[in-house]
Amino acid sequence: MEIRYQSTRDLNAKKVTASQAILQGLSPDGGLYVPTEIPAIKTPLTELAKLSYQELAFKILKPYLPDFSDQELQTCLTAAYGSNFDTSTIAPLTEHANAFYLELFHGPTIAFKDLALQLLPHLMTVAARKNKLKAEIVILTATSGDTGKAAMEGFADVPQTKIIVFYPKDGVSPIQEKQMLTQKGQNTSVFGIAGNFDQAQTNVKNIFNDQEFKDYLAQHNYRFSSANSINIGRLLPQIVYYFYAYGQLLNAGKITAGQAINFSVPTGNFGDILAGYYAKKMGLPIKKLICASNKNHVLTDFFNSGTYDKQRPFYVTSSPSMDILVSSNLERLLYYLSDRNPQTTRSLMEQLQHTGNYQISAAMKTKLTDFAAGFADENQTAAEIKRVFAVDGTTLDPHTAVASYVAQEWLHDTPTVIIATASPYKFPQAVWSALTTIPLADGQQALAELQKLIKLPYPPAIKQLLTATVKDRQSIAPTKMKSAIVDVLFDH
Numbered sequence: 488m489e490i491r492y493q494s495t496r497d498l499n500a501k502k503v504t505a506s507q508a509i510l511q512g513l514s515p516d517g518g519l520y521v522p523t524e525i526p527a528i529k530t531p532l533t534e535l536a537k538l539s540y541q542e543l544a545f546k547i548l549k550p551y552l553p554d555f556s557d558q559e560l561q562t563c564l565t566a567a568y569g570s571n572f573d574t575s576t577i578a579p580l581t582e583h584a585n586a587f588y589l590e591l592f593h594g595p596t597i598a599f600k601d602l603a604l605q606l607l608p609h610l611m612t613v614a615a616r617k618n619k620l621k622a623e624i625v626i627l628t629a630t631s632g633d634t635g636k637a638a639m640e641g642f643a644d645v646p647q648t649k650i651i652v653f654y655p656k657d658g659v660s661p662i663q664e665k666q667m668l669t670q671k672g673q674n675t676s677v678f679g680i681a682g683n684f685d686q687a688q689t690n691v692k693n694i695f696n697d698q699e700f701k702d703y704l705a706q707h708n709y710r711f712s713s714a715n716s717i718n719i720g721r722l723l724p725q726i727v728y729y730f731y732a733y734g735q736l737l738n739a740g741k742i743t744a745g746q747a748i749n750f751s752v753p754t755g756n757f758g759d760i761l762a763g764y765y766a767k768k769m770g771l772p773i774k775k776l777i778c779a780s781n782k783n784h785v786l787t788d789f790f791n792s793g794t795y796d797k798q799r800p801f802y803v804t805s806s807p808s809m810d811i812l813v814s815s816n817l818e819r820l821l822y823y824l825s826d827r828n829p830q831t832t833r834s835l836m837e838q839l840q841h842t843g844n845y846q847i848s849a850a851m852k853t854k855l856t857d858f859a860a861g862f863a864d865e866n867q868t869a870a871e872i873k874r875v876f877a878v879d880g881t882t883l884d885p886h887t888a889v890a891s892y893v894a895q896e897w898l899h900d901t902p903t904v905i906i907a908t909a910s911p912y913k914f915p916q917a918v919w920s921a922l923t924t925i926p927l928a929d930g931q932q933a934l935a936e937l938q939k940l941i942k943l944p945y946p947p948a949i950k951q952l953l954t955a956t957v958k959d960r961q962s963i964a965p966t967k968m969k970s971a972i973v974d975v976l977f978d979h
């Protein structure tokens with residue numbers, strides 16, 4: 488049976504094709520699309536290890552995208568993973584300080600989101616053609632720093648699309664903000680909101696579910712989709728690099744085929760680590776998926792207690808992309824923990840919405856053993872940057888440092904891959920202050936000072952940023968997101 492997609496909350500189990508799920512982004516009932524089955528990988532790991540990133544991506548993604556022809560998928564992959572990455576290996580694995588780091592920051596926006604967002608626009612374009620879609624697709628995106636830029640970069644000037652991004656105006660790094668404010672493309676718009684990421688994400692989801700608004704837009708030939716990991720088309724491409732990391736370990740003789748390894752994943756919206764969970768369910772030998780959080784450790788508490796409680800202070804940290812208290816993709820995990828029970832999933836999500844918390848059953852809790860969890864506070868994050876730098880001069884960004892810190896407990900008896908999600912140049916102030924007590928200038932000077940210290944060449948994204956024209960920041964209240972969308976679409 489070919490894979491189709493159904494909502495985590497769909498009591499009638501209505502199914503859509505992969506291309507329809509990608510176009511819709513979110514299920515109409517507010518749930519998230521999940522595949523009707525997780526396909527087992529049949530090719531031996533030793534064979535997968537011989538493939539290029541593009542070839543591997545084809546093998547992994549093809550069963551999930553049965554309504555894409557081989558030719559269509561190949562074309563999308565060739566366009567997505569080429570000279571837009573600064574290394575032909577796309578996602579190199581390096582070894583430092585007794586651990587392996589999967590470098591996912593070699594794409595055009597120097598964050599791991601590029602691995603999915605360089606592909607999604609191509610998948611979306613094919614999906615629109617396949618479904619004979621005439622409407623213009625409006626990609627609504629909430630970001631805590633990385634997704635927004637990567638999504639705009641991916642969708643810039645893609646025909647039949649407009650992309651509108653909302654970010655917390657005081658909750659991203661200056662470089663992340665500058666990356667977004669220098670984005671080119673007639674179809675891109677970005678707004679800073681006077682609120683946090685959770686408000687941006689909740690409002691985006693509410694707008695998605697506002698039938699009256701959707702009907703109004705439909706009359707004007709617009710429909711919504713998403714570039715966040717709530718869109719299954721954003722999540723699936725992320726499965727690939729878990730297999731790719733494993734292959735690189737095999738090729739380097741660091742493990743033998745079948746040997747189980749850990750992945751430590753800096754986690755906010757739970758999309759990246761959920762892709763690892765899919766990889767494990769497909770047959771990749773993973774011992775623990777280590778969910779690494781920052782000071783906003785709602786997920787650590789959930790894994791350790793079975794209770795999810797978002798009612799707590801929201802901290803702005805040095806790892807802003809993880810400053811999240813409502814972790815969207817956990818909904819998909821709840822669906823699996825409940826043996827794919829949409830009723831249970833819906834009820835837990837409704838509890839979260841109405842009371843701010845929920846507790847999973849003892850039976851669901853027993854299934855959390857695929858995961859381990861921990862967090863690093865601000866001092867621990869800075870100390871980890873300093874520790875790894877002292878070992879061999881490698882500079883971690885604060886998100887990677889969180890995962891690296893949390894991984895230390897797990898890497899003694901099992902090879903452990905730390906997902907390195909961003910370049911340190913996205914967070915010069917945080918990295919600098921972790922490495923030295925000398926005060927750092929603001930703006931471009933900060934980058935130059937950091938480069939002198941860490942001696943890492945600027946990636947192309949940073950070189951471009953130095954001379955790019957910066958647009959004025961448009962700040963709005965979170966309650967004005969809908970009117971901002973209307974302004975963009977109707978050019979008010």
Ligand SMILES: N[C@@H](CCOP(=O)(O)O)C(=O)O
Nearest residue numbers: 630631632633634715716756
């Ligand atoms: N960390 C993210 C937040 C959104 O996550 P996503 O994976 O759902 O797009 C960011 O950098 O914006």
